[in-house]
Amino acid sequence: MPDLEDKPRLDREIIAMRVAKELPNGGYVNLGIGIPTLVSAYLAPGQVVFYHSESGVLNCGPLAEEGEEDINLINAGGQFLQPVPGMSYFGSADAFAMIRGGHVDVTVLGAHQVSARGDLANWMLPQRGVGNVGGAMDLAAGADDVIVAMEHTDRQDHPKIVEECTLPLTGKGCVSLIVTDLAVVRCTPDGLVLEEVAPGWTAEEVQELTAARLMISPDLQEYQL
Amino acid sequence: MKNKILQSFDEAVADIPDGSTVMFPGFGVGSPQNLIAALNRQGAKELTGISNGHGGTTGRVDVGTLIEAGQVRKMICAFTAPTHPSRITPFVQKYNDGEMEAELLPQGTLAERIRSAAAGIGGFFTPASVGTELAEGKEHREINGRTYVLEFPLHADYAFIKAWQADTFGNLQFRLAQRNFNPIMAMAAKTTIVELENEIVSVGELDPDKIHVPGIYVDRMVIIPPDGIWETGP
Numbered sequence: 533m534p535d536l537e538d539k540p541r542l543d544r545e546i547i548a549m550r551v552a553k554e555l556p557n558g559g560y561v562n563l564g565i566g567i568p569t570l571v572s573a574y575l576a577p578g579q580v581v582f583y584h585s586e587s588g589v590l591n592c593g594p595l596a597e598e599g600e601e602d603i604n605l606i607n608a609g610g611q612f613l614q615p616v617p618g619m620s621y622f623g624s625a626d627a628f629a630m631i632r633g634g635h636v637d638v639t640v641l642g643a644h645q646v647s648a649r650g651d652l653a654n655w656m657l658p659q660r661g662v663g664n665v666g667g668a669m670d671l672a673a674g675a676d677d678v679i680v681a682m683e684h685t686d687r688q689d690h691p692k693i694v695e696e697c698t699l700p701l702t703g704k705g706c707v708s709l710i711v712t713d714l715a716v717v718r719c720t721p722d723g724l725v726l727e728e729v730a731p732g733w734t735a736e737e738v739q740e741l742t743a744a745r746l747m748i749s750p751d752l753q754e755y756q757l
Numbered sequence: 758m759k760n761k762i763l764q765s766f767d768e769a770v771a772d773i774p775d776g777s778t779v780m781f782p783g784f785g786v787g788s789p790q791n792l793i794a795a796l797n798r799q800g801a802k803e804l805t806g807i808s809n810g811h812g813g814t815t816g817r818v819d820v821g822t823l824i825e826a827g828q829v830r831k832m833i834c835a836f837t838a839p840t841h842p843s844r845i846t847p848f849v850q851k852y853n854d855g856e857m858e859a860e861l862l863p864q865g866t867l868a869e870r871i872r873s874a875a876a877g878i879g880g881f882f883t884p885a886s887v888g889t890e891l892a893e894g895k896e897h898r899e900i901n902g903r904t905y906v907l908e909f910p911l912h913a914d915y916a917f918i919k920a921w922q923a924d925t926f927g928n929l930q931f932r933l934a935q936r937n938f939n940p941i942m943a944m945a946a947k948t949t950i951v952e953l954e955n956e957i958v959s960v961g962e963l964d965p966d967k968i969h970v971p972g973i974y975v976d977r978m979v980i981i982p983p984d985g986i987w988e989t990g991p
Contacts, residue, residue, distance in 0.1 A: 586864060587784050589933075601990065602933065604786050604988075606785045606786055606990065606991055610785045621934060622936065623937060623940045623941060624784065625871070625940075631865060632883065632884065632885060656838075663837060663861065664835075664836045665861055665862070665863050668863070669889060670864060673883075674865075701888055701889045
């Protein structure tokens with residue numbers, strides 16, 4: 533086995549580009565912080581998505597240009613938004629009724645770990661002693677589909693896809709798809725199915741950097757952009 | 758009609774005793790900074806704060822100002838870590854030193870517990886946090902094949918509210934994403950104190966179809982003076 537640590541991997545923009553293909557046309561989508569935030573830049577021509585923000589905005593448009601920011605128009609990541617036709621504003625109770633009530637079709641979240649059963653851990657690193665749960669547990673429980681967009685391994689190159697999460701959970705069995713800089717992995721009732729690998733990577737190499745067993749899809753293919 | 762309009766923030770918070778539970782709205786914007794600064798001057802201690810975050814990350818006046826001054830004994834919130842690990846906020850310092858307690862909640866559970874208090878609901882079952890450490894020790898129930906946890910209302914003695922506009926009756930309007938926790942907190946507290954970005958207009962001047970918080974929930978209002986604290990964004 534060659535030294536996989538030094539082998540080139542896909543960058544965050546490519547992960548975001550791959551996730552964008554998963555968003556349903558006309559769907560209501562909530563994007564988390566980090567790589568998920570980048571997804572909105574990569575919609576296909578004609579693909580229409582309505583973005584929901586926990587800050588109380590539906591149909592969020594692009595970020596505001598410098599010098600044109602409105603103090604009162606921000607997304608959940610604290611970024612200023614451009615006002616666009618069709619936006620609506622509401623309070624926190626309504627923002628989360630939309631989430632828990634199943635009205636949000638897809639959420640894209642970052643993760644510290646995802647388990648073989650689709651458990652998600654993304655709100656706390658115990659060495660920090662405190663955590664930011666924010667809206668993640670509501671999204672994990674309420675969105676129809678939870679897509680995780682993350683690097684395949686952490687900064688010490690430990691696998692982030694694991695048999696059992698060792699970090700505090702955000703939700704159990706909630707993840708439907710994992711998109712990383714090495715692979716696309718689907719969470720199924722039978723376990724994790726490797727569907728796509730990054731260019732130049734083999735299924736065996738991806739398995740090497742994954743701490744849970746991957747079933748290889750009979751239709752395994754190169755990362756589809 | 759009772760006059761709800763006061764001339765100063767200091768007057769508006771003067772009677773808040775030690776040990777009060779106070780709600781602080783704001784999610785990047787919509788934070789009642791002038792009321793918080795006044796409570797900081799007033800000096801009430803042993804407070805319980807209910808808020809989305811714990812403040813102290815922006816260098817501006819927020820609930821972190823009260824925490825840093827040692828006025829807060831407990832925070833009930835959805836964010837307890839600084840957004841960047843290298844920044845130690847006043848809350849994290851005092852929490853790690855054992856000087857403060859915290860109750861961490863999913864943001865939607867926080868919002869719904871406040872809304873429940875406002876609406877006289879005794880409790881509710883939510884799917885959020887099931888299977889996580891935040892659900893430990895809470896009553897679980899399976900309803901139609903799905904597991905939920907029981908959550909109770911969050912009441913408060915005072916709510917500090919930031920609004921865009923009001924009439925003399927206390928009907929409130931918010932602007933864009935400024936709304937966030939403001940309406941439900943205004944509804945949930947025994948005494949609701951509002952800071953306003955604009956002049957208070959006469960009754961009849963606001964469109965009744967566009968009132969976000971009806972005046973029944975509002976007790977005191979103060980207009981932010983030109984030399985007051987104005988939000989500069991998140």
